[in-house]
Amino acid sequence: MGAINKVAVLGSGVMGGAIAAHVANAGVPVVLLDIVPKDSNDRSALAKGAVARMLKQKPAPFMHKRNAKLITPGNLEDDLGLLADCDWICEAVLENLEVKHDLYKKVEAVRGKGSIVTSNTSTIPLHKLVEGSPESFAKDFAVTHFFNPPRYMRLLEVVGGEKTDKRVIDTLSAFGDVALGKEVVPCKDTPGFIANRIGIYWSMVATETAAQMGLTVEEADAIVGRPMGIPKTGIFGLMDLTGIDLGPHVVGSMLGLLPKSDALHAVVDADSPLSKLIHKMIADGYTGRKGKGGFYRLVRDGDKKTKEALDLTTGEYRAPIKPAMASVEAGRKGLRALAEHPDKGGQYAWKVLSQVLSYAASLVPEISDTIAAVDDAMKAGYAWKHGPFEQIDQLGTEWFAEKLEAEGIAVPEIVKLAAGRPLYKEEGGKKRYLTLDGSYADIEVAQDAWMLADKKRGQEPIASNGSASLWDVGGGVACLEFHSKMNSLDANSIAMVREAAKIDKKGFKALIIGNDAGNFSVGANIGLGLFAANTAMWPVLDQNIKEGQDAYLALKYAPFPVVGAPAGMALGGGCEILLHCDAVQAHAESYIGLVEVGVGLIPGWGGSKEMVMRNFAKAKRPGGPMPPVAAAFQTIGLAKVATSAAEAKDLLYLREGDGVTMNRKRVLADAKAKALALVEDYAPPERDVEIHLPGPTGIAALDIAVKDLVRSGKATAHDEVVSRQLAKTLCGGDRDVTEPVTEKDLLALERDAMAFLFRQPATLDRIEHMLETGKPLRN
DSSP: OOOOOOEEEEOOSHHHHHHHHHHHHTTOOEEEEEOOOTTOSOTTHHHHHHHHHHHHOSSOSOSSGGGGGGEEEEETTTOGGGGGGOSEEEEOOOSOHHHHHHHHHHHHHHSOTTOEEEEOOSSSOHHHHTTTOOHHHHHTEEEEEEOSSTTTOOEEEEEEOTTOOHHHHHHHHHIIIIITOOEEEEEOSSTTTTHHHHHHHHHHHHHHHHHHHTOOHHHHHHHSSGGGTSOTTTTHHHHHHHOTTHHHHHHHHHHHHSOTTSHHHHHOOTTSHHHHHHHHHHHTTOOBTTTTBSSEEEEEETTEEEEEEEOTTTOOEEOOOOOOOHHHHHGGGOHHHHHHOOSHHHHHHHHHHHHHHHHHHHTTTTTOSOHHHHHHHHHHHSOOSSOHHHHHHHHOHHHHHHHHHHTTOOOOHHHHHHTTSOSEEEETTEEEEEOTTSOEEEOOOBTTBOOHHHHHTTOOOSEEOSSEEEEEOSTTEEEEEEOSGGGEEOHHHHHHHHHHTTGGGGTOOEEEEOOSSSOSBOEEOHHHHHHHHHTTOHHHHHHHHHHHHHHHHHHHTOSSOEEEOOOEEEETHHHHHHHTSSEEEEETTEEEEOOGGGGTOOOTTTHHHHHHHHHHHOTTOOSSSHHHHHHHHHHHHTTOEESSHHHHHHTTSSOTTOEEESSGGGHHHHHHHHHHHHHTTOOOOOSSOOEEOOTHHHHHHHHHHHHHHHHTTSSOHHHHHHHHHHHHHHTTTTOOTTSEEOHHHHHHHHHHHHHHHHTOHHHHHHHHHHHHHSSOOOO
């Protein structure tokens, strides 16, 4: 297996540019080339323009703006010589075979010996791409199919041809996994590979069936959404997101590649009312979110934007209609309860599931030799919570087969082979899947790439309550897992943090803090705080704040190393626990921040204290006590949230020595390795560190700045109240700059500020508004 130290991407369009950006996110230099544009003085304008565009784009292709400097833009006429020292050359030009073949000839003339060449094609079979190419080119060639946007979509389908060298597949798979953070799924050279083969069929079935049954777009999305474990956009919302105009092109390409016997041909009807409506929408510029609107649109009504939905029957926009189907509620009990429900939502669910799941199952072994690879592809490529075979298990293989037979639908061979057995099962602490010979095979879990579920399988927790648990992850390391709703933190969570701080008493030598959920922790359960404040339970509220501070301090000064392993959101109290860890090993897609001011509070579990102390400890900071205080005040006061682990280092939520892992499946393993590396000669941080804060002078200076913002309309009246409490905390309260301030002093100031703010009606209004709407109140 070779190493990839430099990459070239040919084609700087939407996909090519974004692939280059993500390679740069991995810290690898990239050459980005495109054609020479007509009527331009700059022959490399397209590639340069792509980089400039991506620096402004939201969601951002770059994890940090500095990553753009790793991209060298050029053009395909003057700069092909730059490919000579590239280890991997990825082509992402037009889906035109003649164009690709012409480019490959030029690449072959300049590339280095043994360099890998791939195409990002999603529609052209690999064997056609290498047709007429020399043997040396074919053995170094593969398909690397990324999903859009490459930074955020986890799937990378890797396809080798008959002549592709194993070294090529191994190198691409390793780089895609470790450097790019992808779920790498090996695919066969079949139309649409795995995810798009199933996904395109699913989208056609879901939309056409909804139209035929007379469902509204809202009803269809309510069923083909969360009840089926699919993102809340549902199907029509997803089309708006990806671009309605892409649909006919992609479907047309797939139809041209698939035999007439394929089920997709039976679903697609160019003369159906929905097809005609879609073509009219595209012609009129209604291509989804990037156009005038799609199946949903936002229209401006004065200062507000109002959402409207498209009536599939009339083709006119109207006010949204909230679905009122009992099947949606039934879906909370499971997929089978949804499919068995007699209302139109349940009937629709079964029509979609019966066609899509039977189609997916019928494609094994054509598209993949294992059901596990198919499920992995759909979860990573289409963000399904459960793959098609996992969904069949939820329905029950016997029930599914009987239901298909009763309706005259062919039962797929793999389902017949199951003969009522599950497609997956757990045995001997391992997860196993049904193979094509009817036996079960283990799903292999690598020592350096696992999820907490892999370690939990077959064992009982060390300790557990309703909100958190402690698990043995091997090697003398324990893992603290939060598992409440959104992993919000309550008294049970804090109790388990205290228990974790004593884990050495049970023979463990290190602790990691992480979980498998989409979010590490969204912070304290502010609903409990609101209840306590509304009922004037002030002693209880004060005690909860003190207990949170004490628990986090116990972690900080535990006699063993503690490593945080965040992924997703780590906000408020979730961020604060990371600030008290010895080290952090963060997933690259970690969104970390202290956001308490949004609900009228300040970080009260040691977050304010840690941020000011980190800014004081920062190397090469400006002199004097005011600059570090001002930096912490700005970060907390503006509720800054890092949109990547790289950005979190800029804001000091992470330190320079903290690690970043690109692949979600490797975060906990990397955190465990970091914790074990700290065990030898470990000593807790020094206690009773003293700093000198500006005191009343600093408070006055920050007050003046905030008042100016209020006068200019950039801050509200209650912002001023909250900011003053934050300023008092960060500046050391009434202490003069000559008096030392300790950690204990800062924690007391945090408690005083929280006690004051919880007694403010405006803070309670903010908390209530956040709980009801999910959005901050500007009062």
